[in-house]
Ligand SMILES: Nc1ncnc2c1ncn2[C@@H]1O[C@H](COP(=O)(O)OP(=O)(O)OP(=O)(O)O)[C@@H](O)[C@H]1O
C-alpha cells in the first residue's frame with residue numbers, strides 16, 4: 015500500500031511539531047487524574063468491594079481514563095482529513111498513484127501512535143502522584159499487552175467510524191457536531207468511570223453493550239489483579255474478542271468506503 | 279489515429295449532477311513534446327478537461343488515452359506517467375518545501391538517491407534552494423506557486439498539466455513563472471498542457487492552442503494559424519487632404535473601408551503583407567500624400583472574440599470562492 019509510509023510520517027510530524035498539542039498531551043493526563051482522583055475519591059469510602067478490590071480510586075479508574083483517552087483521540091481522528099480537503103492538500107494525494115485507502119489509514123495509524131504515547135505518559139503520571147496507581151498483585155508482560163490491546167482496539171473502533179464519516183463530510187462543524195452528540199453518552203453509559211453498583215439498573219444494563227465498558231473492564235481486571243484467575247481470563251477473552259471483531263469489521267468498512275468514496 | 283499523439287480524447291463528455299454539461303463530446307489530440315494551451319471563457323470546461331485527464335474525476339461518457347493508458351480503465355498507470363499542478367494550492371503548509379517534495383517523491387516510489395538529486399535540481403531551477411527548509415506557511419505567494427510547479431515534477435513525468443499556473447500572481451511574478459515553464463519544457467523534455475484565461479500567457483507559452491467554449495472545441499492551431507484564419511488584417515492610413523482620403527476609401531484591394539477619424543481611413547485587407555506593396559503603388563499612381571501608415575495584425579484577443587463572441591478581458595474565473603481562497607492563501 016504505497017503512500018501509507020509518507021502519509022503517516024507527515025501526520026506524525028504535524029503532531030509533534032505543534033507545541034500546543036505536545037504540551038496539552040503532557041498536561042492532560044495529570045489533569046484527568048487529579049480531577050478524577052479527588053472528585054470521586056468519596057466512592058472509595060463505600061468500601062473496596064465496590065472498587066473490585068482496588069487499593070484506591072486512581073487504581074480503579076485507570077482503565078476508564080486510559081479508555082477515554084483512546085476514545086477521545088479516536089473521535090477527532092477524522093478532523094484532519096476534512097482540513098486536508100479544505101486546504102487542498104487532499105487534491106495532491108488524489109492525483110498521486112497511491113491507494114485511496116492509504117490516505118485514511120495514515121490517519122488511523124497516526125492516531126494509534128498518539129494514543130500509545132498518551133497511554134505511556136498517563137501510566138507514568140498515575141504512578142508518580144501521591145496515593146496513585148498501585149500494582150498490589152504485580153503486573154506481568156501479558157498484562158501490559160492486554161492493556162495496550164484493549165485501548166488500541168476500542169480506539170480503532172471509533173477511529174474507523176470517524177475517519178469513514180470524514181470521507182464524506184466536507185464541513186468541520188458537521189463532524190464536531192457528531193462528536194459532541196456521542197462523546198458524553200459513550201462515556202456515561204459505560205463502566206469507564208463508575209462501578210456498576212453505583213449506576214441505575216437500566217444504565218448499567220445498557221453499559222454492558224458499550225465497547226468502552228469492555229476496554230475499561232479489561233484494563234481494570236489486569237491492573238487490579240495482576241496474575242489472572244481462569245474466570246478472569248475468560249471474561250477478558252470475551253471482552254477482547256468483542257472489541258477485535260468490531261474493530262476488524264469497522265476497519266474493513268472504512269477500507270471500502272475510502273477506496274470508493276473519497277473525493278475532494 | 280495520430281501515432282505521435284500522447285493524449286487523445288474520444289468523445290469525452292462530463293455532465294455534473296445530471297444537469298450541467300461541462301464537456302460535450304470533446305475530441306482533442308496532443309502531440310508528444312509540445313506545449314498545448316487550452317483557452318476559453320469561464321465555465322468553458324478547461325478545468326473539467328484537465329481533471330478528467332488526470333483522473334481526478336471520471337467521465338460521464340467517452341474516454342481518453344493518456345501516454346497509452348485509458349483514463350477510465352487504467353487510472354493508476356495514467357497517474358504514474360503524469361505530473362499535475364492544479365488550479366488550487368496543494369502543498370502542506372505545516373511541512374517545509376523540501377519535505378513536501380520528498381513526500382511526493384515517495385508517493386511515486388522514486389528511489390531515495392534519485393529523489394534527492396531531482397529535488398535539488400528542481401529547487402535550484404526555480405530558485406527555492408535557500409528556503410527549502412522553511413515551512414511552506416512562511417513562503418510568499420510567488421514562492422508557493424513555484425513550489426507547486428515543481429511538486430508536479432519530482433517523479434520525472436512524461437506529461438505535465440498546468441491549470442491556471444499564474445492565477446492571482448502579479449505581473450512580474452507571472453513573467454518569471456513563464457520563464458520557469460519554458461525552462462522546464464526545454465530541460466526536462468516533458469509535454470505540457472496548460473490552461474489559462476490570460477491570453478498573453480497562452481500566446482507566450484503554447485505551440486498549439488485550442489479555443490474551447492461550452493465544452494466544445496471551436497478552433498485549434500498555432501497562434502499564427504488562428505490569427506491568419508481570421509479574415510483580414512487592418513491597415514490604417516492618414517492622408518494629407520480630405521480628397522486624398524476620399525480616393526483611398528475607394529481602394530479596390532480592401533474588403534472593407536471605413537473612416538477612422540479626420541482624414542484617416544481604416545482598410546480591412548485579406549493579407550497585409552501582400553496588400554501593402556499594391557497599396558503603395560495605388561498611392562503613387564494617384565499621386566496621394568500619406569502622412570502616416572499603420573498595419574495591425576490581429577491579436578489573439580481578436581481570435582478569441584471571433585470564435586466565442588466574448589471579450590476575454592471581461593472574464594473573471596467563474597469559481598470566485600475558490601479564487602478568493604487562492605488569493606488569501608497567496609497573499610500570506
Ligand atoms: N463540481 C461541479 N459540480 C457542478 N458543476 C460544475 C462542477 N465543476 C464545474 N462545474 C460546471 O461545469 C462547467 C465547466 O467548469 P470548468 O471549471 O471546467 O470551467 P473552466 O473553463 O475551468 O472555467 P474557469 O476559467 O472559470 O476556471 C461550468 O459551468 C461549471 O459551473
Ligand SMILES: [Mg+2]
Pocket residue numbers: 324325326365442
Ligand atoms: Mg478552471
